[in-house]
Amino acid sequence: MGRASDSDSDNMDSGESITKVSVWDLPDVPQGKLLSHLELKRTRVFCASLAPTNTENVNYSGAYASMGVDNSVRFEQFRNNFKVEIMRLEEDELEFDMIGIDPSLANAFRRILIAELPTMAIEKVLIANNTSIIQDEVLAHRLGLIPIKVDPRLFEYMSENDVPNEKNTIVFKLHARCKKGSERLRVLSNELKWLPNGSELILATESPASHSSTKPKTYTSFSSSQDTLPEFSNNPIAPKDADIIIAKLGPGQEIELEAHAVKGIGKTHAKWSPVATAWYRMLPEVVLLRDIEDDEAETLAKKCPVKVFDIEDIGKGKKRATVARPRACTLCRECIREEGWDKNVAVRRVNDHFIFTIESTGALPPEVLFTEAVKILEEKCERVITELS
Amino acid sequence: MEHGSFEDQSKATFSLTDEDHTLANALRFSLNQDPRVTFCGYSIPHPSDARVNIRVQTTGDPAREVLNDSCQDLMLICENVRDTFNKATSKFKTEKGLSSMDIKN
Numbered sequence A: 001m002g003r004a005s006d007s008d009s010d011n012m013d014s015g016e017s018i019t020k021v022s023v024w025d026l027p028d029v030p031q032g033k034l035l036s037h038l039e040l041k042r043t044r045v046f047c048a049s050l051a052p053t054n055t056e057n058v059n060y061s062g063a064y065a066s067m068g069v070d071n072s073v074r075f076e077q078f079r080n081n082f083k084v085e086i087m088r089l090e091e092d093e094l095e096f097d098m099i100g101i102d103p104s105l106a107n108a109f110r111r112i113l114i115a116e117l118p119t120m121a122i123e124k125v126l127i128a129n130n131t132s133i134i135q136d137e138v139l140a141h142r143l144g145l146i147p148i149k150v151d152p153r154l155f156e157y158m159s160e161n162d163v164p165n166e167k168n169t170i171v172f173k174l175h176a177r178c179k180k181g182s183e184r185l186r187v188l189s190n191e192l193k194w195l196p197n198g199s200e201l202i203l204a205t206e207s208p209a210s211h212s213s214t215k216p217k218t219y220t221s222f223s224s225s226q227d228t229l230p231e232f233s234n235n236p237i238a239p240k241d242a243d244i245i246i247a248k249l250g251p252g253q254e255i256e257l258e259a260h261a262v263k264g265i266g267k268t269h270a271k272w273s274p275v276a277t278a279w280y281r282m283l284p285e286v287v288l289l290r291d292i293e294d295d296e297a298e299t300l301a302k303k304c305p306v307k308v309f310d311i312e313d314i315g316k317g318k319k320r321a322t323v324a325r326p327r328a329c330t331l332c333r334e335c336i337r338e339e340g341w342d343k344n345v346a347v348r349r350v351n352d353h354f355i356f357t358i359e360s361t362g363a364l365p366p367e368v369l370f371t372e373a374v375k376i377l378e379e380k381c382e383r384v385i386t387e388l389s
Numbered sequence B: 001m002e003h004g005s006f007e008d009q010s011k012a013t014f015s016l017t018d019e020d021h022t023l024a025n026a027l028r029f030s031l032n033q034d035p036r037v038t039f040c041g042y043s044i045p046h047p048s049d050a051r052v053n054i055r056v057q058t059t060g061d062p063a064r065e066v067l068n069d070s071c072q073d074l075m076l077i078c079e080n081v082r083d084t085f086n087k088a089t090s091k092f093k094t095e096k097g098l099s100s101m102d103i104k105n
Helices: A002-014 A036-043 A075-081 A103-115 A136-144 A294-303 A366-388 B021-032 B063-096
Strands: A044-047 A083-089 A093-099 A118-130 A170-177 A185-188 A245-249 A254-265 A275-288 A309-313 A319-323 A345-360 B011-017 B037-043 B051-058
Touching: A036 A044, A036 A345, A075 B063, A083 B063, A093 A366, A093 B063, A103 A275, A103 A345, A103 A366, A103 B021, A118 A136, A136 A245, A136 A254, A170 A185, A170 A245, A245 A254, A275 A319, A275 A366, A294 A309, A294 A319, A345 A366, A366 B021, A366 B063, B011 B063, B021 B037, B021 B051, B021 B063, B051 B063
Parallel strands: none
Antiparallel strands: A044 A345, A083 A093, A093 A345, A118 A254, A170 A254, A185 A245, A275 A345, A309 A319, B011 B051, B037 B051
8 A cells, every 4th residue: 555655745746747668567566675765764754844754663574475575573683773872971971873773672771761770869868957948848859859869779779668778768968057147057968967877866656765775766776887888988978969959048047857868760750750750752854865066055055044954155246045954953944844755855754763861860870870760671572481481 | 450351362352551652653563564463453442541552463373472572572673772872972972071070871
């Protein structure tokens, strides 16, 4: 069916110059190879002036069986075609190209990055004193959103019946007071002080007088100090950014609290998401369908707001438009908006080429986040396999 | 996880709990690449239940085995992605001489 409709459109393109050819004289459909227009449809999304078309992927292995083309992807084939190119790698940001992969997998990685990779975030806040104008619950919420620079792989999840111990909880203390008669005070995230020995607040049920000899029970039960661990001994746990404003105190106001951070995932609450965001876009492809010269070239270059096109001299005072920076294309389709221009320029996207960007909040470097995300997808598969057998 | 198949092993619906589009769509892709699969699709019966149903129909092989193979395939692909990615990052780092970025893993 696809072929029939395509030959129709071919005829329309050639316009008046149709010469009648007997069906029997037409060449055979080549076997074992996709026709060029089908190959284009298989590998590209077209960005027409009104809307993107051909956005669906052909997944079914037998889709091109009638042409003798096997559409199944063997692992060998995947391995030979798959490529990764790092474009930019900074402390908290990573941009790379993933080539030769299906959108379903690229999207799985993105979803896992956002919602299923664990980090540590403040979950419980014990407020000893808060005379500031910011309410307890709002303050607790603000504290929860502060990214903490610590490797979550060193901690365990705390389930409902667990007691907070050194393996699943990080305790911070915050005590800020604005003296009477002084200026307003800003409480910043660097005032969250890590307590490697756990909570210092004595449990409310404990009567202070009774056990004077034994250590009074607190809100956590640490069996050892966290700073004896080699990972933390030279590298104290602290918020990733020191300059996040938590609250502002007026003269005479005071905040005294303890914040308990636990491990969690972004699905439960966005504060546990390890990425500010993670996204991808398909590689834009801009093709000039005919030579665009002189004045037309100038108009085309001016149309594009991100300067995808350049103008080159081809001698004899003639100029020609070229596609210089297709990667910059935002697919605004400004170049094909005017009547007739879609015959000159084709804007497409490459189906299996993803420009992937990860912005880490700082708990883990972005490249580690990506490998962890892939590992989580593997674990999911493994779970299905064990449950099947 | 359960599956609804009776005498005919070649058709089955697999119900995965605590999963969503992340795994189901990736598995659908992997299943569709298998020439033994005649039909495959997934649905999330209710958005507030953490559950997906994956339907697999094959040319004759037990659907369970085909799904198992697809999972294996997906794992191989993931492993390869991880490998390629790690190679690319280490290559990039050596080229750029980002020795200041101390990454332990």
